[in-house]
Amino acid sequence: MARSGPPAYAWDWFSRQRLLWREARTRLTEIAAPAATRYHAVETRPEVIALLRADYGRDPVVRDVVHRVVAEVAFLGRTDVRFSDLGLRNPPRGLTWWWSALTGEEPAPPPQPAPPTGGPDLPPAQLRLDEVQQGWGG
Known part of the structure; x- marks a missing residue:
């Protein structure tokens, strides 16, 4: 996974998943880290996504929280199986990017x-x- 961060299409998919970005924000407000203050100050989707995108490449705490949220919420914690085992027939490419970033597997x-x-x-x-x-x- 590149440290520069997800491509625009992966962030676009992430931003359309209300449960994901809200959960990431909530978790970031609850941690004892400098990021908590920044995430307390934002609430709307555009604000949260812009801050996540800016912090993702430079703050390992934010990156870790985003990864855990995607793994737990989008993939229901099932990142220990092959992508094909999830039963997704036509997954969006943003979703497959996150899978590859989390697992290293390139889905066929x-x-x-x-x-x-x-x-x-x-x-x-x-x-x-x-x-x-x-x-x-x-």
Whole structure:
């Protein structure tokens, strides 16, 4: 894991998970560290995320809290198994980045099904919703 911190897409995913950023803020306000004062002063998502992003690369306490929160809340403490064992069919790449950062495992991309066809003499078949969600037809 790079010490410069997560890429923008990983922070974007994190910021959309209200339970994660709120829990990280709460835990940081409860510790006996200089970071506690800073996190007492912020409450809204933009404020908390901006502070987490700024502190992540330079404060190991903040980085550790963020990692523990992601591991416990997003992955339900199951970072001792392979990513495929979690049963996520089409995980967002922000989520997979956090998995890789926590475990060192690079999850395999989900298998891409063959595009649907209607046969040699028929027009292409109507796409099913799950095929659209997997990226076909776009």
